[in-house]
Amino acid sequence: MNSESGARLVLRRLVHHRSARWGLIVIAALVLAALVGPLLSAYSCNEQLDIVKLANARPSWSHPFGTDQYSRDVLTRVLCGARVSLAVATLAVLLSMTLGAAYGLVAGYVGGRVDSAMMRILDGFLSIPRVLLLIAVLTLWHPVPIGGLIVLLGATGWFGVSRLVRAETMSAKQIDYVAAARALGASDLRILWRHLLPNVISPVIVAATLAVGNVIALEAGLSYLGVGAQAPTASWGSIFFDGIDLYANWWVALFPGIAIVATVLAFNVLGDALRDVLDPRQVHLARPLPEEVMTETSLSL
Amino acid sequence: MRRLLVARLWQSLIVVSIVTTISFFVIRSAPGDPFSYENQNVTPAIRDHWRAQFGYDRPLPEQFARYVVSAAHGQFGYSFQMQEPVSTALAQAIPRTLLLTGVSLTLSFALGLVIGVVQAVRRDSWFDRTSSSVLLFFYSLPDFWGALMTLLIFAYWWPILPAGNIVDATLHDYMSGWAAFVDRLRHLVLPALSLTLLTMAGVSRFQRAAMLEVLPSDFIRTARAKGLPEHEIIWRHALRTALTPMITMLGLMLPALLGGALFIEKVFSWPGMGQLAAKAIDARDYDLVTATVVVGSVMVIIGNVIADLLHVVVDPRIRE
Numbered sequence: 001m002n003s004e005s006g007a008r009l010v011l012r013r014l015v016h017h018r019s020a021r022w023g024l025i026v027i028a029a030l031v032l033a034a035l036v037g038p039l040l041s042a043y044s045c046n047e048q049l050d051i052v053k054l055a056n057a058r059p060s061w062s063h064p065f066g067t068d069q070y071s072r073d074v075l076t077r078v079l080c081g082a083r084v085s086l087a088v089a090t091l092a093v094l095l096s097m098t099l100g101a102a103y104g105l106v107a108g109y110v111g112g113r114v115d116s117a118m119m120r121i122l123d124g125f126l127s128i129p130r131v132l133l134l135i136a137v138l139t140l141w142h143p144v145p146i147g148g149l150i151v152l153l154g155a156t157g158w159f160g161v162s163r164l165v166r167a168e169t170m171s172a173k174q175i176d177y178v179a180a181a182r183a184l185g186a187s188d189l190r191i192l193w194r195h196l197l198p199n200v201i202s203p204v205i206v207a208a209t210l211a212v213g214n215v216i217a218l219e220a221g222l223s224y225l226g227v228g229a230q231a232p233t234a235s236w237g238s239i240f241f242d243g244i245d246l247y248a249n250w251w252v253a254l255f256p257g258i259a260i261v262a263t264v265l266a267f268n269v270l271g272d273a274l275r276d277v278l279d280p281r282q283v284h285l286a287r288p289l290p291e292e293v294m295t296e297t298s299l300s301l
Numbered sequence: 302m303r304r305l306l307v308a309r310l311w312q313s314l315i316v317v318s319i320v321t322t323i324s325f326f327v328i329r330s331a332p333g334d335p336f337s338y339e340n341q342n343v344t345p346a347i348r349d350h351w352r353a354q355f356g357y358d359r360p361l362p363e364q365f366a367r368y369v370v371s372a373a374h375g376q377f378g379y380s381f382q383m384q385e386p387v388s389t390a391l392a393q394a395i396p397r398t399l400l401l402t403g404v405s406l407t408l409s410f411a412l413g414l415v416i417g418v419v420q421a422v423r424r425d426s427w428f429d430r431t432s433s434s435v436l437l438f439f440y441s442l443p444d445f446w447g448a449l450m451t452l453l454i455f456a457y458w459w460p461i462l463p464a465g466n467i468v469d470a471t472l473h474d475y476m477s478g479w480a481a482f483v484d485r486l487r488h489l490v491l492p493a494l495s496l497t498l499l500t501m502a503g504v505s506r507f508q509r510a511a512m513l514e515v516l517p518s519d520f521i522r523t524a525r526a527k528g529l530p531e532h533e534i535i536w537r538h539a540l541r542t543a544l545t546p547m548i549t550m551l552g553l554m555l556p557a558l559l560g561g562a563l564f565i566e567k568v569f570s571w572p573g574m575g576q577l578a579a580k581a582i583d584a585r586d587y588d589l590v591t592a593t594v595v596v597g598s599v600m601v602i603i604g605n606v607i608a609d610l611l612h613v614v615v616d617p618r619i620r621e
Contacts, residue, residue: 131560
């Protein structure tokens with residue numbers, strides 16, 4: 001399959017997929033808000049306006065999301081936080097998908113003892129509660145710069161995907177054209193890169209989309225605990241950590257949370273839609289309808 | 302069955318030792334140690350004395366060997382902060398976390414299963430669409446934020462339930478048996494509810510997909526042709542087959558459940574493993590930190606072994 005036309009086909013199907021359209025619109029709006037929002041705002045990200053008069057101000061026209069306990073404008077901080085949260089999550093997922101795909105490809109392609117050893121190690125990684133490990137490492141090495149946070153989130157997020165890729169690789173390498181490529185004298189690296197990777201990339205794309213939402217939520221949680229993005233940097237989680245006093249200013253907890261949920265929801269919807277579009281097997285089994293009907297009726301949100 | 306169990310336990314032992322080794326070295330290689338906290342009254346000489354006393358001045362491999370010996374004796378090192386062996390500190394916290402996660406896991410599987418099946422049977426109906434949307438929303442909630450909102454709604458805006466802790470801190474000791482039980486229950490509702498809603502969403506999504514795969518199968522058509530009542534076809538024939546992937550999912554979900562429980566414990570000041578871990582991490586109580594990570598993964602591994610055994614029970618094809 002020509003990959004250029006393949007990508008275009010997927011994109012066309014996505015645009016016709018109603019829930020995917022919503023996901024794409026929300027994500028595009030968020031990226032736009034993250035890029036230009038802070039520039040349009042009357043306040044800067046960490047500006048403490050008037051700690052006496054304006055701390056914990058209720059939502060109003062001049063502060064639609066209210067202010068936090070340091071009198072910072074919450075709307076501005078949500079827009080600034082969007083930059084950090086989206087960037088951190090995207091880069092971390094990029095890293096983890098690369099690691100996971102590489103590990104899974106090698107394990108699945110080489111097979112045998114190497115494979116079973118690699119899988120046992122993976123079982124060990126998979127059984128460590130990720131959140132607990134992250135909290136421990138981030139606290140003990142405190143303060144971890146944002147780059148370190150990205151690397152840690154990426155380095156702990158690839159285990160599931162590498163299993164997926166391994167399974168796909170094992171079935172893909174049985175296909176005749178891999179044997180044909182080998183007969184023609186193609187090197188292992190070439191077979192992996194040119195023939196196997198394109199075959200296993202679809203589930204990786206789906207997993208990556210779902211993972212972005214997941215990592216945004218995770219980063220927010222870590223920052224809420226004070227070990228993620230460091231003060232005064234605004235990320236969607238750190239807005240809670242250093243600005244919240246639930247009983248005095250519920251709006252500081254509410255609005256950044258809505259931003260997080262909307263984003264995670266958008267990525268989950270898009271991920272689900274991508275699975276419909278990219279995985280013909282599941283479409284066939286779960287939705288045995290002609291494609292035109294399918295795009296019109298598959299609106300589970 | 303017995304051979305499978307033994308093999309799985311061996312495998313688990315290997316995995317546990319890998320996890321222990323990794324977490325021991327990761328945590329020990331952090332800058333500083335339990336005695337490097339700031340306090341002008343503690344002289345460097347005293348710090349060095351403590352380091353020597355607890356073996357922190359030895360080379361890492363020797364510390365590791367000592368740790369392994371201590372673990373073999375069932376103590377898992379010594380907690381400076383709690384002034385007791387790590388095992389004693391854990392013995393209090395583990396049941397509390399198990400209570401919270403156990404209740405939530407049971408509820409979310411029971412509810413998620415029923416919802417998923419009904420959704421699949423009435424696919425694309427009004428119920429299916431509405432509940433799918435609502436559940437996708439819950440699925441997308443970050444754990445801590447879901448908990449914060451539950452707290453805000455039910456303990457602040459409409460204060461019908463206590464905001465935190467496992468029992469009433471002042472009055473619980475003076476309550477009679479029944480009142481004390483109710484007190485416990487009331488404190489359990491909000492954290493368990495938050496964790497259940499968040500977990501259930503994932504369960505029902507998966508159950509729906511699993512049922513949708515099973516329903517078009519030939520054996521379902523055969524069952525219909527035999528004239529079996531519809532509820533029997535759905536709840537016995539189809540569900541039983543659709544349970545197999547669910548059990549796999551149960552195993553895969555446990556780390557996330559435990560991670561979620563950490564945040565829930567934090568928000569509701571639930572004095573379980575999460576709180577213990579947080580305190581230990583803040584105090585650089587290394588042995589205790591290592592132990593919480595290891596215990597967390599042991600819980601996950603035990604859950605996986607149970608899932609494997611359930612597989613055998615549900616799916617006769619694996620029994621051979």
